[in-house]
Amino acid sequence: MALNLLSKSRLALTSQRASGLARAPLSLRMKALPLNVRFASVASPSLILSHFDPEYESVSFPFQPPHTNSGSHAAALWQIAKDQKEGEQVEEDMKFFSEIFTEDRALTDLFGSGDEKICRAVVGKFKDVAKPAASTVRFLEYLDKTKKYPLLHSISTDYEEIIKRVKNEVDAELTVAKEPSSAELEAYKKEAAEMTSGQYDLQVKVDPNILGGYILKVGGRRTDQSVVSMQNALLQALEQHYEEPEASLEAEYTRPKQLDFKLDLPPCQFTSTKE
Numbered sequence: 001m002a003l004n005l006l007s008k009s010r011l012a013l014t015s016q017r018a019s020g021l022a023r024a025p026l027s028l029r030m031k032a033l034p035l036n037v038r039f040a041s042v043a044s045p046s047l048i049l050s051h052f053d054p055e056y057e058s059v060s061f062p063f064q065p066p067h068t069n070s071g072s073h074a075a076a077l078w079q080i081a082k083d084q085k086e087g088e089q090v091e092e093d094m095k096f097f098s099e100i101f102t103e104d105r106a107l108t109d110l111f112g113s114g115d116e117k118i119c120r121a122v123v124g125k126f127k128d129v130a131k132p133a134a135s136t137v138r139f140l141e142y143l144d145k146t147k148k149y150p151l152l153h154s155i156s157t158d159y160e161e162i163i164k165r166v167k168n169e170v171d172a173e174l175t176v177a178k179e180p181s182s183a184e185l186e187a188y189k190k191e192a193a194e195m196t197s198g199q200y201d202l203q204v205k206v207d208p209n210i211l212g213g214y215i216l217k218v219g220g221r222r223t224d225q226s227v228v229s230m231q232n233a234l235l236q237a238l239e240q241h242y243e244e245p246e247a248s249l250e251a252e253y254t255r256p257k258q259l260d261f262k263l264d265l266p267p268c269q270f271t272s273t274k275e
Contacts, residue, residue: 070154
């Protein structure tokens, strides 16, 4: 659905500008951000909530909000969704925006430029097609009012990270040389469960370059049982075994000193007998 919405929301008059901005250097794309977004100090989630709705007072969160403007906005949106009991739907709305920005770099740059016409066109199409939660609609209107649309990409990404923290979820990735069978996948999931106490969604990646075995990453932990890593470890061990001893023997070997002495012995006398 994200691609369908994206194709509908892309206006023909913006296509040329989109391609040109996407090819621009990063420094120029950063300069395209509005001044009030580029140089804004980091506002706390509580301050954003008070601007969003004056009835909000100081709020404590069950997680540490990211210390960025986008992170503070994402934390504020999480609190709004929680209070309105729309957590799951708002989560889907932010996931939707995250997918859109991931799929199209040009659109991401256009949103980053703060072009109100383009931002409103895309958000308007999103409201018509996705039927978002009321909390999401109010929050998008707040971003429009405060000219913070350029933060929407980062807000959607930070919101997904906040959800993971709240649910105690960790990233888990399995890399294998070929698609695993059902039994093998269950064994991998069991090993992943032993590597974390939190929830996880195991993502499977097929990479023939590892030749065999597997690589399992869960949170900050990593298990590498791939054939290519074993080969590299074996080659390294052989190189150390055959190269380092020669160097050490050469360093330790010293030529023996030549002995300089004379033996003062009488000359040998041989006698011959004739029969």
